[in-house]
Amino acid sequence: xxxxxxxxxxxxxxxxxxxxxxxxxxxxxxxxxxxxxxxxxxxxxxxxxxxxxxxxxxxxxxxxxxxxxxxxxxxxxxxxxxxxxxxxxxxxxxxxxxxxxxxxxxxxxxxxx
Amino acid sequence: xxxxxxxxxxxxxxxxxxxxxxxxxxxxxxxxxxxxxxxxxxxxxxxxxxxxxxxxxxxxxxxxxxxxxxxxxxxxxxxxxxxxxxxxxxxxxxxxxxxxxxxxxxxxxx
Numbered sequence: 001x002x003x004x005x006x007x008x009x010x011x012x013x014x015x016x017x018x019x020x021x022x023x024x025x026x027x028x029x030x031x032x033x034x035x036x037x038x039x040x041x042x043x044x045x046x047x048x049x050x051x052x053x054x055x056x057x058x059x060x061x062x063x064x065x066x067x068x069x070x071x072x073x074x075x076x077x078x079x080x081x082x083x084x085x086x087x088x089x090x091x092x093x094x095x096x097x098x099x100x101x102x103x104x105x106x107x108x109x110x111x112x113x
Numbered sequence: 114x115x116x117x118x119x120x121x122x123x124x125x126x127x128x129x130x131x132x133x134x135x136x137x138x139x140x141x142x143x144x145x146x147x148x149x150x151x152x153x154x155x156x157x158x159x160x161x162x163x164x165x166x167x168x169x170x171x172x173x174x175x176x177x178x179x180x181x182x183x184x185x186x187x188x189x190x191x192x193x194x195x196x197x198x199x200x201x202x203x204x205x206x207x208x209x210x211x212x213x214x215x216x217x218x219x220x221x222x223x
Contacts (some may be wrong), residue, residue, distance in 0.1 A: 033209070042201060042213035043157065056209035090156055101147065102211060104156040 002027055004093050004105030012111045013081050021076040021108045025093030030054070032074040033092040033102055034066060043090060049074055081112045116140055119202050119214035128223050132189040136202030139183065143204040146178060147211065148187045151199045152172075161187065192221045195196055 006054045013019050025032050031050045035043035036059075037086075043095040049068035057112035063081075068074045078085060094100035120139045126132040138146070145164050149157035163169045163176040163185070173190040185204075189196055199216040206212045 025215055033208075033211075035211075042215050043211075043214070045210045050209070056176045056207060058210055088154075101145075101159060103159060104149075109154075110200045 002078075003024075004091055004103055006047050006091050006105040006108050008108060009106065010109050011109075012113065014032060014113050015081060015083060017112075018048065018080060019078045019110060021078070021091075022074055023074045023091030023093075023105060025072050025074070025077070025091075026095075029093035029103075030072055031094045031096065031100065032075050033094070034060075034070055034074070035090045035092065035104075037088040037090060037107075039064050039087075046076070078110075083112050084110045086110055114139065116212045117204050117208070117214040117216050118201055119200075121215050122131075122218040123220055124217055125220045125222055126192050128192060128194060128221055130192055132192045132196065133202050133221055134187040134202070134217050134219065134220070136185040136187075137183055138185065138186055138202075138204045138212075138213065140204065140206055140212075141180075141183065142208060143212075145205040146176075146185045148174075148176060148185075149201040149203060149213075150196075151198075151216065157201055190220075191193040194221045194223055197221045 033048040034046040037043045046060040048056045064111045067074045092102035147162045148160040161176045168221040171217045177186045202214040
């Protein structure tokens, strides 16, 4: 079965640079979620989109923005990168917006030098 | 205090035994609860979800939910070395967000 696709899988950036992470949800899934997982930590919710509209917001820095496109894929844009942004970034998708099971992608490992 | 609490372990269980993982949550508004398995450096993989009080069984896995006690557990029967991983308990917070516990590291000893 098709899963959530994320690209790139690995990304190395320098401080103050920008990065764009992409997420392609499971076919027919209309809701996308972004999570950040630091080393040894649990995933922290950043933001979610349902039917191309932002549906919930968590601990996402103002330097980050995200959107969901007409084909339901989503992009997380990160600017003025800091060392502390180094983490695994997971995208998850679900069918429907309310308390539905979320399926996680393989993640993008971001390293900021 | 975290909204979802788990014992971080490590929890060591002999192969073939039952592994018992526990989780408590503080938001009484949470309605859906999930157990994810995560291998080091990999993404969380859904094991089970539970919405109703009581037990839910799926193969070697049984999830238990007690809303009055705000307690969720996962039992793994006939533990295998491949079950060695970090197990994340998650609760929904509002309609969209999942809040995770810090995870329990489980090691199955052959």
